[in-house]
Amino acid sequence: MLFNSLSFLIFFPIVVLLYFVIPPKVRYIWLLLASYFFYMGWNAKYALLLLFSTVVTYGAGLLLYKWREKPGRKKTVVAVGLVVNFGILFLFKYLDFVIDTIQSLVAKVGITIAEPSFNLLLPVGISFYIFQAVGYMVDIYREKLAPEKNFLKYALFVSYFPQLVAGPIERSTRLLPQLKNLDKIKVWNLERIRSGALVMLYGYFLKMVIADRAALLVDTVFHANYYSQYVGFTALVGAILFSVQIYCDFAGYTYIAIGASKILGVELMNNFNTPYLATSVKDFWDRWHISLTSWFRDYLYFPLGGSRKGKLRKYVNIMIVFSVSGLWHGAAWHYVVWGMLHGGLRVAEEITEKLRTKVTNLLQINTAVLSYKAFRVCVTFFLVTIAWVFFRAESIGQALDLIKNMLTVWNPWVLFDDSLLCLGLDGKDWNVLLFALLVMFVTECFQYKKVSLSGKFAEQNLIFQWGFFLVGILFIMVFGIYGPAYSAAQFIYFQF
Amino acid sequence: MRKKCYIIILFLLFWAVLIPAVLRISYVLREKEGTNIQDNFKQLERDSVDVVFIGSSHQFCTINPDLLYEEYGINSFMLATSAQTIPMSYYAAMEAIELQHPKAIVLEALYCTNDFRTVTPEMSHTFFDGMPRCEAGKLAIEDLIEPEEQIYYYLNLGRYHTRWKDLTEKDFMSNLDSPRGGFYSEETKYNWQIPVISKDEKEPMPEEMLKYLDMLVELCKENKVELIMYVAPFNSLYDEENTREDLFRRQRIFNWLEDYTEEKGLRYYNLFYEIPEMNLDGMTDYKDSQHFNCYGQAKVTRYMVEKGYLSISEENQE
Numbered sequence: 001m002l003f004n005s006l007s008f009l010i011f012f013p014i015v016v017l018l019y020f021v022i023p024p025k026v027r028y029i030w031l032l033l034a035s036y037f038f039y040m041g042w043n044a045k046y047a048l049l050l051l052f053s054t055v056v057t058y059g060a061g062l063l064l065y066k067w068r069e070k071p072g073r074k075k076t077v078v079a080v081g082l083v084v085n086f087g088i089l090f091l092f093k094y095l096d097f098v099i100d101t102i103q104s105l106v107a108k109v110g111i112t113i114a115e116p117s118f119n120l121l122l123p124v125g126i127s128f129y130i131f132q133a134v135g136y137m138v139d140i141y142r143e144k145l146a147p148e149k150n151f152l153k154y155a156l157f158v159s160y161f162p163q164l165v166a167g168p169i170e171r172s173t174r175l176l177p178q179l180k181n182l183d184k185i186k187v188w189n190l191e192r193i194r195s196g197a198l199v200m201l202y203g204y205f206l207k208m209v210i211a212d213r214a215a216l217l218v219d220t221v222f223h224a225n226y227y228s229q230y231v232g233f234t235a236l237v238g239a240i241l242f243s244v245q246i247y248c249d250f251a252g253y254t255y256i257a258i259g260a261s262k263i264l265g266v267e268l269m270n271n272f273n274t275p276y277l278a279t280s281v282k283d284f285w286d287r288w289h290i291s292l293t294s295w296f297r298d299y300l301y302f303p304l305g306g307s308r309k310g311k312l313r314k315y316v317n318i319m320i321v322f323s324v325s326g327l328w329h330g331a332a333w334h335y336v337v338w339g340m341l342h343g344g345l346r347v348a349e350e351i352t353e354k355l356r357t358k359v360t361n362l363l364q365i366n367t368a369v370l371s372y373k374a375f376r377v378c379v380t381f382f383l384v385t386i387a388w389v390f391f392r393a394e395s396i397g398q399a400l401d402l403i404k405n406m407l408t409v410w411n412p413w414v415l416f417d418d419s420l421l422c423l424g425l426d427g428k429d430w431n432v433l434l435f436a437l438l439v440m441f442v443t444e445c446f447q448y449k450k451v452s453l454s455g456k457f458a459e460q461n462l463i464f465q466w467g468f469f470l471v472g473i474l475f476i477m478v479f480g481i482y483g484p485a486y487s488a489a490q491f492i493y494f495q496f
Numbered sequence: 497m498r499k500k501c502y503i504i505i506l507f508l509l510f511w512a513v514l515i516p517a518v519l520r521i522s523y524v525l526r527e528k529e530g531t532n533i534q535d536n537f538k539q540l541e542r543d544s545v546d547v548v549f550i551g552s553s554h555q556f557c558t559i560n561p562d563l564l565y566e567e568y569g570i571n572s573f574m575l576a577t578s579a580q581t582i583p584m585s586y587y588a589a590m591e592a593i594e595l596q597h598p599k600a601i602v603l604e605a606l607y608c609t610n611d612f613r614t615v616t617p618e619m620s621h622t623f624f625d626g627m628p629r630c631e632a633g634k635l636a637i638e639d640l641i642e643p644e645e646q647i648y649y650y651l652n653l654g655r656y657h658t659r660w661k662d663l664t665e666k667d668f669m670s671n672l673d674s675p676r677g678g679f680y681s682e683e684t685k686y687n688w689q690i691p692v693i694s695k696d697e698k699e700p701m702p703e704e705m706l707k708y709l710d711m712l713v714e715l716c717k718e719n720k721v722e723l724i725m726y727v728a729p730f731n732s733l734y735d736e737e738n739t740r741e742d743l744f745r746r747q748r749i750f751n752w753l754e755d756y757t758e759e760k761g762l763r764y765y766n767l768f769y770e771i772p773e774m775n776l777d778g779m780t781d782y783k784d785s786q787h788f789n790c791y792g793q794a795k796v797t798r799y800m801v802e803k804g805y806l807s808i809s810e811e812n813q814e
Binding site: 006188190193426428429462466469470473474477478479480481482483484 | 500503506509510513514517518521525617645647648651653654655657658660661
């Protein structure tokens with residue numbers, strides 16, 4: 001069940017209304033049932049996988065606590081828990097990738113091996129819930145947390161529907177206490193409901209008006225068979241719009257999750273903090289997919305030694321973390337290259353930091369002024385955009401071709417001669433997209449300055465607030481991209 | 497408690513404004529081509545129409561219901577829509593009986609020669625959009641539309657919201673079309689002389705379509721509504737070469753319908769064989785290779801009335 005599907009728009013109000021009226025003591029059971037129903041909307045069988053991961057990490061949590069004085073046993077339990085969970089992830093997400101890689105490697109030395117067929121579909125959200133469940137287990141191992149004894153409450157923590165399939169990847173120390181105390185939430189809190197609805201509305205705006213509209217052009221420029229036709233500024237516009245698309249898609253989804261959860265009285269962590277206003281790649285990763293970045297920091301980078309074992313080891317650790325992050329995003333080498341590219345940029349920033357400081361001092365550049373910050377924002381955005389090409393392309397070869405075509409062909413006239421109107425977006429769609437981007441930019445600037453728009457909104461008169469919701473909903477209904485494609489041309493052609 | 501009531505009232509007020517706004521926007525954005533027919537049908541006073549015409553564009557380009565009323569006093573309605581297949585005509589007849597219970601239903605039989613339940617989603621919308629929320633409409637959607645598509649026939653904003661780019665003044669105005677569903681076109685195209693095969697050449701109509709035609713015959717019989725069938729002559733369905741064989745295949749089915757209607761006790765008029773009597777002029781009477789323009793339409797309408805083809809048989813007269 002997607003957030004922007006009609007079934008969710010029916011499902012969510014029913015869940016909320018019943019959640020508000022049922023006895024507080026059983027709220028967690030209701031949300032657990034709703035979460036499994038939500039997940040089973042994709043593939044009912046894979047709910048068993050979710051349940052299996054839940055049972056394993058729940059049991060591991062209890063054993064880790066029971067044997068907290070026995071380090072040997074603790075290590076065994078956590079190792080088994082990790083192997084089982086990452087084994088599931090490997091089986092469903094990476095097995096085909098590994099087999100393909102081995103096949104292509106041995107093919108290079110002239111050996112052909114038959115491809116085994118598993119026909120395993122990738123379960124939706126598996127990377128998210130497994131990371132969340134593993135995080136819980138490791139937190140107990142590190143004695144940051146006592147295990148949850150009530151299985152149903154723990155199952156709700158793993159399967160909580162607003163963040164089940166696309167995050168944020170919540171920490172047990174943050175989310176579990178909230179879910180344990182659902183009965184204490186004052187559900188009839190208009191302030192909270194309004195704020196949650198506003199966040200949801202913004203999420204739908206990002207997803208349906210911007211991301212899905214930008215996708216129309218991006219799909220054209222990145223098309224596996226025709227991408228070589230798009231060169232110079234055309235390819236650059238495609239890449240920039242992919243940066244817009246992926247942010248609005250992912251952030252939009254996250255905002256809907258955060259807003260929906262807020263309405264239920266549960267605060268989820270913020271996953272994005274104006275990432276395209278970052279002034280360096282490091283800054284970008286402090287603002288982009290924050291829950292995953294911090295997960296990798298706490299559960300991979302620190303255990304690898306972090307920055308405590310010398311500079312070289314630190315750089316190696318950064319590269320490892322970013323490569324794994326790339327692999328987490330998708331089981332293909334172009335994702336790994338994308339991750340490594342970011343890792344390389346991060347390391348390069350660290351290595352050249354002193355040199356850059358010297359140059360700016362030498363040239364007497366004032367680094368505190370807005371223009372300098374804007375320059376750095378643009379450079380960072382450009383680097384991130386180039387890296388996104390590897391993420392969006394279907395192979396490393398396609399990404400390299402696109403970047404080469406983008407940077408070696410000089411055709412600025414395509415920005416003025418209507419060429420951009422032939423890529424899936426007509427003039428009117430461009431107008432809507434640019435207007436929506438302006439709205440997003442202004443909102444992001446407020447967020448960057450840490451001005452709470454939600455707070456400002458709450459200060460307005462009620463009539464304005466409800467009017468804003470009405471206009472916002474109608475705007476998305478008309479200008480959002482959804483539903484079956486309507487073809488005016490077909491209407492004209494089949495007039496009779 | 498007071499706060500809860502306050503929130504509930506605000507919530508209800510919000511929906512009370514949102515729902516009419518969505519309905520109005522849905523109407524404005526809806527593709528109007530052909531769909532105003534259903535809007536007009538919905539507005540008719542119950543049981544006020546004697547004859548309802550069903551079928552495809554060949555029907556609404558052939559019969560002029562306004563002329564029928566003005567010149568002959570026949571109170572009729574044109575419920576034909578573009579590419580209305582035989583299964584759709586069956587449900588159109590059901591809708592007509594449910595809302596109007598006319599004395600006669602007249603089917604133009606072109607789509608007996610096609611084997612389609614629906615043609616394209618866009619063409620289906622010209623039939624379903626604006627369709628009164630009657631039992632026939634629900635049954636038609638359930639029967640003819642894929643389950644995952646059905647929602648867009650109830651809430652058609654999902655399909656039409658991208659039409660904001662094509663809105664014109666007409667989209668914001670009230671319905672200006674003929675209240676009897678009439679369609680007029682002054683466009684003229686020279687049509688070659690129409691070749692006609694021998695009446696003895698016959699070919700049965702597609703099986704599934706026959707099943708729906710049988711259902712239509714049965715429906716009219718059960719409800720004591722006379723079903724009249726006819727075929728309007730045309731040259732070719734497509735402006736392409738090599739359509740002659742297609743035309744002859746269709747004519748063989750039209751000839752086969754003679755036997756079918758005789759067996760069922762229905763009145764049936766194959767106008768391919770009455771072209772000279774109708775005095776049709778290939779230079780002035782067609783808008784394209786298959787549809788009459790308003791001049792040809794008036795000529796055929798008058799011809800059919802004067803020949804008594806549209807007269808209601810005595811047993812259906814009140």
